[in-house]
Amino acid sequence: xxxxxxxxxxxxxxxxxxxxxxxxxxxxxxxxxxxxxxxxxxxxxxxxxxxxxxxxxxxxxxxxxxxxxxxxxxxxxxxxxxxxxxxxxxxxxxxxxxxxxxxxxxxxxxxxxx
Amino acid sequence: xxxxxxxxxxxxxxxxxxxxxxxxxxxxxxxxxxxxxxxxxxxxxxxxxxxxxxxxxxxxxxxxxxxxxxxxxxxxxxxxxxxxxxxxxxxxxxxxxxxxxxxxxxxxxxxxxxx
Numbered sequence: 001x002x003x004x005x006x007x008x009x010x011x012x013x014x015x016x017x018x019x020x021x022x023x024x025x026x027x028x029x030x031x032x033x034x035x036x037x038x039x040x041x042x043x044x045x046x047x048x049x050x051x052x053x054x055x056x057x058x059x060x061x062x063x064x065x066x067x068x069x070x071x072x073x074x075x076x077x078x079x080x081x082x083x084x085x086x087x088x089x090x091x092x093x094x095x096x097x098x099x100x101x102x103x104x105x106x107x108x109x110x111x112x113x114x
Numbered sequence: 115x116x117x118x119x120x121x122x123x124x125x126x127x128x129x130x131x132x133x134x135x136x137x138x139x140x141x142x143x144x145x146x147x148x149x150x151x152x153x154x155x156x157x158x159x160x161x162x163x164x165x166x167x168x169x170x171x172x173x174x175x176x177x178x179x180x181x182x183x184x185x186x187x188x189x190x191x192x193x194x195x196x197x198x199x200x201x202x203x204x205x206x207x208x209x210x211x212x213x214x215x216x217x218x219x220x221x222x223x224x225x226x227x228x229x
Contacts, residue, residue, distance in 0.1 A: 101162070102147070
């Protein structure tokens, strides 16, 4: 069965620090990968997604993620975080070729100190 | 804003009552997904529906839970005879098509509290 593991449940950073949130998945076939963000009191929003092609994916608000197939990983990065990046981040995966079920990780709560 | 709408945003029920959660997909979207989020956990897939059809309900508990997406009107997630363990946030998402590459857009969720 598919599963998604996010390594850190809580991360605290100061503004301008670099961010990397780990995400590993378990599934041997073709996958589609997503990062979603949930700002306090708001909906889940899509940050970025990977389907195929360049494994380095750029998303909104300066975020990027790199798909490393050999490591089953899809880590999220941002070179310099801002206070407004305080939110919960979810990694998600669904199986390619007809998989409708999206599996989410448990989430990582990021708090950025001003 | 023609995003995914869910109501109510908060719902309180006593044990044994019924809970009805509604989801109106984005305009032009005919695919709806329901997820449940328990405290300190990620979203868990429950069911995927198209208009008048349940496509995948592999994440739905076998008893007390049902979902529909009628030809007209919102999708409904119904929980009969609620128990304390049903307390959670229930999120609905919609997509234009059912392709696995299609982005799902999420609603604000309904927070169900069972007393």
